[in-house]
Structure formats: C-alpha cells, structure tokens
Amino acid sequence: MEFKSLKNIETSFRQIRFFGIAFMCLCATVAVYALSSAYRFAEAQRQKIYVLDGGKSLMLALSQDLSQNRPVEAKEHVKRFHELFFTLSPDRNAIEGNIRRALFLVDRSAFAYYRDLTEKGYYNRIISGSINQNLQVDSVACNFDAYPYRAVTYARQLIIRESNITERSLVTRCSLINSVRSDNNPHGFTMEAFEIVENRDLRVTDR
Numbered sequence: 001m002e003f004k005s006l007k008n009i010e011t012s013f014r015q016i017r018f019f020g021i022a023f024m025c026l027c028a029t030v031a032v033y034a035l036s037s038a039y040r041f042a043e044a045q046r047q048k049i050y051v052l053d054g055g056k057s058l059m060l061a062l063s064q065d066l067s068q069n070r071p072v073e074a075k076e077h078v079k080r081f082h083e084l085f086f087t088l089s090p091d092r093n094a095i096e097g098n099i100r101r102a103l104f105l106v107d108r109s110a111f112a113y114y115r116d117l118t119e120k121g122y123y124n125r126i127i128s129g130s131i132n133q134n135l136q137v138d139s140v141a142c143n144f145d146a147y148p149y150r151a152v153t154y155a156r157q158l159i160i161r162e163s164n165i166t167e168r169s170l171v172t173r174c175s176l177i178n179s180v181r182s183d184n185n186p187h188g189f190t191m192e193a194f195e196i197v198e199n200r201d202l203r204v205t206d207r
Contacts, residue, residue, distance in 0.1 A: 174192060
C-alpha cells in the first residue's frame with residue numbers, strides 16, 4: 001500500500017513537471033509573439049508621417065525607403081538632361097537658359113560638347129535660320145549592377161525648318177554617380193563621361 005502511494009506521488013510530480021514545462025513554453029510563445037507583433041506595429045507606425053496643414057489639420061503621409069526610387073529617379077534625371085540640352089528654339093536667351101540648367105546635371109564632358117558646337121556656330125545657325133529642334137526620349141536603359149551606374153539613352157530629334165522637317169536618331173551614353181540633392185539637381189545624380197554614340201538622319205519630310 002505504501003509502495004502504491006509512493007508511485008502515485010512520483011506520477012503526480014511527473015505530471016506537475018510536465019504541465020509546468022508546457023506552461024513555460026506557452027508563456028514563452030506568447031511573449032515572443034507579443035514582442036514580434038509590437039515590433040511590426042512600431043515599424044508600420046514609423047512609415048507614417050503626420051503633416052500639419054497650415055496649423056489647422058493633420059494629414060497622413062507614408063514614408064518610403066529612398067533606395068527603392070533610385071532607378072526611376074536615375075532615368076528621369078537622364079531624360080531631363082536630354083530634354084534641356086537638345087531641345088532648342090531660335091531664341092538665344094532660351095537656349096542659354098536651357099543649357100545652363102542642363103549643365104547642373106552633368107560634369108564638364110557635356111560642357112565640352114556645348115563649347116564645340118558654339119565654336120562651330122551651330123547655335124547661331126539655329127537662331128538665324130529660325131529653326132526649332134525638339135527631342136523625344138524613347139527609352140533610357142540603366143545598369144544598376146555596378147557603380148557608377150551606366151546609362152544609354154535612345155531618342156529622336158526633330159529639326160523643324162521652314163522648308164522641311166528632319167528626323168534624327170540620337171543615342172548617347174554616360175555614367176551616373178550619386179550626388180547631393182539641390183534645387184538645380186533634385187534627383188541627386190551627376191552624369192559623367194557623356195558622349196554621343198549616334199546622331200544620324202533618318203528621314204527628311206518637305207513641308
């Protein structure tokens with residue numbers, strides 16, 4: 001009878017130990033889940049920014065990792081440079097204004113190209129001949145696998161004269177490096193080693 005009683009006590013201790021371990025595991029699981037949920041909630045809240053609208057009301061905005069937008073910003077940076085640099089009108093102030101804004105986006109390689117065209121009288125012929133030159137960027141191919149990034153731009157130039165319209169194929173390439181953002185360079189890139197790979201006439205249409 002005494003042996004049976006001891007056996008019951010041993011079984012009871014075993015059960016208590018089992019339930020104690022199970023309870024501790026359950027508490028640990030709940031604690032880990034609570035901590036992970038709290039961390040996810042804190043991360044989600046950090047993505048939210050509340051902006052005060054004129055001291056009257058709060059507006060909710062969402063923050064985003066800056067690196068996620070870099071490929072899009074790089075293509076827009078290159079596209080913007082080409083539109084400013086190659087879109088010309090028969091107005092000296094307009095030409096100089098566009099060129100000045102474009103040169104904020106690139107190193108001296110583009111300035112050398114601009115100086116060469118100036119010395120050859122290209123811009124003077126644009127003005128004296130009342131010629132309009134429009135650029136349409138078809139695509140910008142960027143390689144972000146290595147730094148500095150490589151970019152190739154495919155575009156079409158329309159040179160509009162009184163007698164005809166000349167369509168040209170323009171292909172350029174350059175390297176892109178990260179730079180400081182400013183009012184003149186909102187995307188924070190600088191184009192280096194800019195060069196024109198192709199610039200040839202496709203067709204001439206009489207007007």
